[in-house]
Structures are given as C-alpha cells and as structure tokens.
Amino acid sequence: MSKTGQARVLTPEQFAHLLHVIHEHRYPEKNTALVQISFKLGLRVQEIALLQIKDVAEFGPENSGQRSFRLKEILALPAAYTKGADALKRSKSTYQRRRISFSVHDFDQLVRHIETMAKAGAEINPEDFYPEVKKHRGRSRDLPMTDGALRSAIEEYLSIRLAKDPSLKKSDPLFITQKGGPYSPNTLQEHLSLMQRRWAGIERASSHSGRRTLMTNIIHEQKKSVKIAQKIAGHVSASTTLIYEEPPEESLAGALIQVGKEYIS
Incomplete structure (x- = not known):
C-alpha cells in the first residue's frame, strides 16, 4: 500500500511558517487563498484550477459602482472538475495507448474472430480490436466551508479582485495568473510547489501536500472513519x-527518536 515519493505532510508549525512567508512575496492574498483551499478542503490541483467564482460566492447588487458578494456555506464541486482541464475544454488530451490487456476469454474470442476474417480475406486493422478506454469517473462532492481562516482568505482575495475589476462575472476563474488568464493544472502545480519548497524551505513538499495533510489529519489525528475521508477526498x-492510512513523517521521526533514547550505545 505504501508509495515512495509521497508528498510531505506538513506539521502545524510548517503550515504557519508557509502562511508567514507568503506575505513576504507578491500577491499574498491570492496565494493565501490558494493554500487555504488546498489544505482545508483537500482539493486536487486540477480542481482548484477549474474553480469559478460562482463555486464559492454569490454576487449581490451593485451599489455606487461597488460589487458586493456573499461567500457560500458549501462548496459544491461538480464531478466534471475531477476530470482535469478538459472538463472546460481548456486543453485537448494527447493520450496515447502503450499497453492493452484482455481476459483469457476475450483473447480467445478475439483470436477466433481474427482467424475468420483472415480466411475471408478481409483487411485487418489492429486498432479495431483494442478494448475501449476506461474513462475516469468524476465524483461530485459538497464541502462545507466552515473554517474561519479559509473564509477570510477567500473573502479578502475576492474583495481585491472585485475592486480591480467590478465587471467580473460569476463564471470567471476564481484564481488567475499574473497575466490575467486561468491557471493550467501544470502551472498551478508548479506554483504550489514553489511556495512550499522554495519560499518556505519545506523539503519534499509538493502541490499534493495540502490534500495529503488534510487526509492524514482526518484519519490519524481526528480518528475519523475511512468513509468520511473518502467522501471529502x-x-x-x-x-x-x-x-492515506500511511503514517506521516512526523510519526516515523518520533518512533526513531524514541529508539535512539533507549539504545544509546
């Protein structure tokens, strides 16, 4: 069950340090909101990249040129978001098959079918016999946005966005790059890793650290059932x-320290 190279699970101290160093760089409001959503809701990178303003907030009436908004209580994440950037047609798949597999029964039937076609002199194209590609099944989920720091970060970031551009639409991307366009999953992945590794100096942290930290906390610290963790994830x-039942690095370090205390020489 264990995987090598898993993303680092951040300790509370490391998370606090990350939030601190974010304010030493440009766009602290946006980056704080990104980190809060990653660590408090456990969204995948592609899900964060696909978030729209309407997913987290509702616009109110315009008053004296100022747009108001109300943060939602629940983030209703559509199933399509879990399928990556292609969910909103931002990119096209370049998937190429390298391996295929058959059951013994299907392979036997296939050989007999090809044999019949060959005897009849029919043209045989190998790709016609490939099994169908199994499509990833997205799963929608409702995530309560109850954490105070999470809500404050999103509200502060959205307030700045609206102050700069009162014409924002509810279908606009929640997070935008320096150039004003939506993040691609790859670009956002690199940015989240940059903040944690380069800015905060957290070894082996990655864009998946927020998700793994949340899941590990739910299972190991809160002792919640796997069903609850599965629903959130x-x-x-x-x-x-x-x-995510794998113990975090902090637990492993504690065990090794204890051994060192008992076996000194």
Missing part, C-alpha cells in the same frame, strides 16, 4: 483512500 473507491 472524492474517491470512487475506498481502497484509494486507504493510501
């Missing part, structure tokens, strides 16, 4: 959630 299968 949006996993189709509970077996995927079980990956």
Whole structure:
C-alpha cells in the first residue's frame, strides 16, 4: 500500500511558517487563498484550477459602482472538475495507448474472430480490436466551508479582485495568473510547489501536500472513519483512500527518536 515519493505532510508549525512567508512575496492574498483551499478542503490541483467564482460566492447588487458578494456555506464541486482541464475544454488530451490487456476469454474470442476474417480475406486493422478506454469517473462532492481562516482568505482575495475589476462575472476563474488568464493544472502545480519548497524551505513538499495533510489529519489525528475521508477526498473507491492510512513523517521521526533514547550505545 505504501508509495515512495509521497508528498510531505506538513506539521502545524510548517503550515504557519508557509502562511508567514507568503506575505513576504507578491500577491499574498491570492496565494493565501490558494493554500487555504488546498489544505482545508483537500482539493486536487486540477480542481482548484477549474474553480469559478460562482463555486464559492454569490454576487449581490451593485451599489455606487461597488460589487458586493456573499461567500457560500458549501462548496459544491461538480464531478466534471475531477476530470482535469478538459472538463472546460481548456486543453485537448494527447493520450496515447502503450499497453492493452484482455481476459483469457476475450483473447480467445478475439483470436477466433481474427482467424475468420483472415480466411475471408478481409483487411485487418489492429486498432479495431483494442478494448475501449476506461474513462475516469468524476465524483461530485459538497464541502462545507466552515473554517474561519479559509473564509477570510477567500473573502479578502475576492474583495481585491472585485475592486480591480467590478465587471467580473460569476463564471470567471476564481484564481488567475499574473497575466490575467486561468491557471493550467501544470502551472498551478508548479506554483504550489514553489511556495512550499522554495519560499518556505519545506523539503519534499509538493502541490499534493495540502490534500495529503488534510487526509492524514482526518484519519490519524481526528480518528475519523475511512468513509468520511473518502467522501471529502472524492474517491470512487475506498481502497484509494486507504493510501492515506500511511503514517506521516512526523510519526516515523518520533518512533526513531524514541529508539535512539533507549539504545544509546
């Protein structure tokens, strides 16, 4: 069940340090909101990249040129968001198949079918016999936005966005790059890793650290059931959630320190 190279689980002290150093760089409001959503809701990078303003807030009436908004209580994440950037047609898939597999029964049937076609002199194209590609099944989920720091970060960031551009639409991306366009999942992945590794100096932290930190806290610290963790993570299968039952690095370090105290020489 264990995987090598897992993203680092941040301690509360490391998370606080990350939030502190973010304010030493440009766009602290946006970056704080990004980190809060990653660590408090456990969204995947592609899900964060696809978020629209309407997913987290509702616009109110315009008053003297100022737009008002109200933050929602629940983030209703559409199933399509879990399918990556192609969910909103921002990119096209370049997937190429390298391996295919068949059951023994299907392979036997396939060989007999090809044999019949060959005897009849029919043209045989190997790709016609490939099994269908299994499409990733997205899963929608409702995530309560109850954390005070999370709500404050999103509200502060949205207030700045609206002050700069009162014409914002509810369908606009929640997070935008320096150039004003939406983040691609790859660009956002690099940015989240940059903040944690370069800015905060947290070794082996990555864009997945927020998600893994949240899941690890739910399972190990809060002692919640795997079903609850599965629902928050949006996993189709509970077996995927079980990956997060792996103990965090802090627990391993504590165990090794204790051994060192008992076996001195």
